[in-house]
Amino acid sequence: MQAPSMWRHTLTFFPQFLAALKERAESDSTVTVIGASDGRLVVPLVAAGYRVIAIERDPIALHGGEVQLPGDRTGHAMGLIDRLKREGFYDRVQVVEDDFLETGPATTRCDAVWTSCSWHYSANHHQPLSEFVNRMQRLVRPGGLFGAEFMMPITQRHHMLEHYTSPERLRQYFIGDWDVLLTxxxxxxxxQAHVGQLQDHTHRMGLLLAARASTPS
Incomplete structure (x- = not known):
């Protein structure tokens, strides 16, 4: 039996992104996923016919390994690479094992870019949120799609960190050649508790989808 994703029970706005992608992009378009994790959202993209560039820095997410589970238990997590091989999708995904915020500028733009709850992690706070968003935007070709779901602030600590943001605050980065499609x-x-968050917890989440103009304004 195939090992399920570590994040299978967590809420996601990914269906809204996929619907916009199907409406605006060809079926064999290239999608870059920032923070690909163990492939929970990569596999459905490949299954839908898209080519995927999966960027991930966590070795366990990529290669699998022992993880801490709720209830003071441990278990083995399947990594992205093994998951792709089991699904027969490995040849359709370019896996990039690197820190997205430390990689050089992309030389080839893609048709869409997606990230799921990645920039709120403390490991990504060494760069301002604007840099994270700007790097994602630079990957998107003219006419392409940008999609991000993200954690919104709940506690006072969250309100003090720009990486816990809101759709309204993100809009300031999408002017000129960008059109915000959906928030x-x-x-x-x-x-419920899951890998990386071992106690039941409370969230607020947001989504922003934007399209880049086909020609500069």
Whole structure:
């Protein structure tokens, strides 16, 4: 039996991104996923016919290994690479094992870029949020799609960190050649303990989808 994703029970706005992608891009377009993790959202993109560039820095997410589970248990997590091989998708994914914020500028733009709850992690706070967003934007070709779901602030500590943001605050980065297509937000909701967050916890999440103009304005 195939090992399930470590993040299979967590909420995601990915269906909204996929619907916009199907509406705006060819079926064999290239999508870059920033923070690909163990492939939870990479596999459905490949299954839908897209070519994927998967960028991930965590060796366990990439190669699998022992992880701490809720209830003071440990278990083995399947990594992205083994998951792709089991699905027969390995040849359709370019896996980049690197820190997205430390890599050089991309030489080839893609048709869409997506990230899921990546920039709020403390490991990504060594660069301002604007740099993270700007690097993602630079990957998107004219006419392409940008998609990001992200954690919104709940506690006072969160309000002091720009990496816990909101759709309204993100809009300031999408002027000129960008058109914001959709923003969504949740109310506070409870989520069960999972890998990386070993106690039940409360979240707020947001989504921003934007399209780059086909020609510069």
């Amino acid at each position: 969504l937000r949740t109310n506070e909701f409870s989520e």
